[in-house]
Amino acid sequence: MSQPRIAPLPTLPLFHKVEGRKAVVVGMSEGARWKEELLAAAGAKVLRLKDGWAPDDLTGAALAVADLPDEAEARRFAAAARAAGVPVNLVDRPELCDVQFGTIVNRSPILLAISTDGAAPMLGQSIRTRVESVLPLGLSAWAKAAKAWRPRLRERLDRFADRRAFWQRFTEAAWTNAARAPEESDFEALLDGAPQFAAGSVTLVGAGPGDPELLTLKAMRALQAATVILYDNLVGPEVLELARREAKRIAVGKKGHGPSCRQADINARIVALALAGETVVRLKGGDPGIFGRATEEIAACRAAGVPVSIVPGISAAQGAAASLGLSLTERKRARRVQFVTGHGADGRLPDDIDWGSVADRKVTTILYMSRQTLGEFARRALAKGLDPATPAVAVASATLPDEARVAGTIADIDRLAEALPPSAPVTILIGWVARDVARAVAPAQIVPFPKALAS
Numbered sequence: 001m002s003q004p005r006i007a008p009l010p011t012l013p014l015f016h017k018v019e020g021r022k023a024v025v026v027g028m029s030e031g032a033r034w035k036e037e038l039l040a041a042a043g044a045k046v047l048r049l050k051d052g053w054a055p056d057d058l059t060g061a062a063l064a065v066a067d068l069p070d071e072a073e074a075r076r077f078a079a080a081a082r083a084a085g086v087p088v089n090l091v092d093r094p095e096l097c098d099v100q101f102g103t104i105v106n107r108s109p110i111l112l113a114i115s116t117d118g119a120a121p122m123l124g125q126s127i128r129t130r131v132e133s134v135l136p137l138g139l140s141a142w143a144k145a146a147k148a149w150r151p152r153l154r155e156r157l158d159r160f161a162d163r164r165a166f167w168q169r170f171t172e173a174a175w176t177n178a179a180r181a182p183e184e185s186d187f188e189a190l191l192d193g194a195p196q197f198a199a200g201s202v203t204l205v206g207a208g209p210g211d212p213e214l215l216t217l218k219a220m221r222a223l224q225a226a227t228v229i230l231y232d233n234l235v236g237p238e239v240l241e242l243a244r245r246e247a248k249r250i251a252v253g254k255k256g257h258g259p260s261c262r263q264a265d266i267n268a269r270i271v272a273l274a275l276a277g278e279t280v281v282r283l284k285g286g287d288p289g290i291f292g293r294a295t296e297e298i299a300a301c302r303a304a305g306v307p308v309s310i311v312p313g314i315s316a317a318q319g320a321a322a323s324l325g326l327s328l329t330e331r332k333r334a335r336r337v338q339f340v341t342g343h344g345a346d347g348r349l350p351d352d353i354d355w356g357s358v359a360d361r362k363v364t365t366i367l368y369m370s371r372q373t374l375g376e377f378a379r380r381a382l383a384k385g386l387d388p389a390t391p392a393v394a395v396a397s398a399t400l401p402d403e404a405r406v407a408g409t410i411a412d413i414d415r416l417a418e419a420l421p422p423s424a425p426v427t428i429l430i431g432w433v434a435r436d437v438a439r440a441v442a443p444a445q446i447v448p449f450p451k452a453l454a455s
Helices: 030-041 071-083 121-134 139-156 160-176 184-192 217-225 263-275 294-303 316-324 355-359 374-383 413-417 432-440
Strands: 022-026 045-049 063-066 088-090 103-107 110-114 201-206 228-231 248-251 279-284 308-311 336-341 363-368 391-396 404-409 426-430
Touching: 022 030, 030 045, 030 063, 063 071, 071 088, 103 121, 103 139, 110 121, 110 139, 121 217, 139 160, 139 184, 160 184, 201 217, 201 263, 201 294, 217 279, 217 308, 228 263, 263 279, 263 294, 294 308, 316 363, 316 391, 316 426, 336 355, 355 363, 355 374, 374 413, 391 413, 391 432, 404 413, 404 432, 413 426, 426 432
Parallel strands: 022 045, 022 063, 063 088, 201 279, 201 308, 228 248, 228 279, 336 363
Antiparallel strands: 103 110, 363 426, 391 404, 391 426
């Protein structure tokens, strides 16, 4: 006996046309209501029975659904539906079901249905979430275009092989250009066999503070669409692992007080790649708009006529605050948050810091890139009137498994921070919102992740 080509299936996955047809839904539960909405979305004429049912209600139905707590009544409903030749679904009773509703990913007319054969619905929902994160929303427009173009294609191309080649080009174009809807010119270009799409594009993507699960859905989709990714030193391998396998990865990181890629060279490279037709993702740690040199890269792209967009990310400040279990603002203690860099173009503490703003008791200051200048920052802030008792927390590798923190006051945070791993990126949080964190940690004590610090 030959080996079967398909492994055994618990159910047969089908897509059921119900538009304009009768569908019966019995019950008042949330599950019954949700299935009513699904059926209506598919165009069915739903008969909703809230206070009981009779066998005649099932006549001519394309599908029957019920949520009936009583076991005997549920069995009677299933039997009546089958007697009427109607496929039946009983909510939370898979043993009585002819059909089951899967978890749906909707990119209409593209539909993905996920089933666990009723064994683990929440697992199915988690799979849907992961699929949602990488499936571009724009594919819907391309699928609609395919449906509209198919009859015209048969008129223009007689040979099956030619039509197949067209759809192969179409598929590549859809993934490459998922951020935009297709146009009439795309149809003609694909027919010619040499589509002239946009020269390429650049997307500045915030990779977040380190934890790959903090990436936004839009960031995930950008990574999946990219053909080339230029990434910083702060972007870890776990984040890069989420990118499209075929994408070329280029490290362009800059290190303070160490070897670095020149910003002008990075600008030129992303522009050249985009002009060569690549879909470029410039992947930056945290949020690209916070000390990420985004302005220069955007200007370079615009000057060259390259389409450029930004996908924001969770900043190191937000990641550190969430890990510490505190809010960066409080009604009575901190009405403002400010981001300050401790690292100027020459590697020194910038001369144009607004020290009066730093000394404001009702502001939370987040200090970036200050491993070499933290001591000078603290001394100058104190000299300009910052209360020496102001709480301060230094967080190394925020949100990552090896995260570590020290806490104290602005007067001693420089000394305490020396105990943190020397190569780890450090974010300094200064302000009275951190008062409980500062009290919870003894001087010079390093607290590793994930021990909670907030009281």
